[in-house]
Amino acid sequence: MRVAIGSDHAGVELRQEIIEMMKGMGMEVFDAGCECSTSVDYPDYAIPVAEMVASNEADRGILICGTGIGMSITANKVKGIRCALVHDLFSAKATRLHNDSNVLAMGERVIGPGLAMEIAKVWLTTEYEGGRHGKRVGKISDYEERSSERV
Numbered sequence: 001m002r003v004a005i006g007s008d009h010a011g012v013e014l015r016q017e018i019i020e021m022m023k024g025m026g027m028e029v030f031d032a033g034c035e036c037s038t039s040v041d042y043p044d045y046a047i048p049v050a051e052m053v054a055s056n057e058a059d060r061g062i063l064i065c066g067t068g069i070g071m072s073i074t075a076n077k078v079k080g081i082r083c084a085l086v087h088d089l090f091s092a093k094a095t096r097l098h099n100d101s102n103v104l105a106m107g108e109r110v111i112g113p114g115l116a117m118e119i120a121k122v123w124l125t126t127e128y129e130g131g132r133h134g135k136r137v138g139k140i141s142d143y144e145e146r147s148s149e150r151v
Contacts, residue, residue, distance in 0.1 A: 004058035006032035006045035011064030046074035061103040068107035096126035
């Protein structure tokens, strides 16, 4: 699996830990940064990761900031992205099973590294269930297509 990952200044440490875990799982990792501890703008990292997933350069993406909120809002502006903000294991699994989320957002200031690593692992290893959920996910894609035609 090819995974793009990025963080702002508030997610650097957790991003580095998750990168090591993914490499240990045999995944190809595209690191979009950042490497600084001074304040940066989260869209500068969320957009490249989301675009890599949307263009199929990466199979999935992971975004980390202080809360995960800004990253998830930004990523969901990119056509084809279904970014889920997750801070528990149940949601990590459910968003893959039911929503076919392709980007995961987490907040380093909200959850500890142990739980974040578990969330990332569950999210990365859970496959989309399809079935009745396909119709629902399809409605999202259909709306996205229709709304982009109006612009």
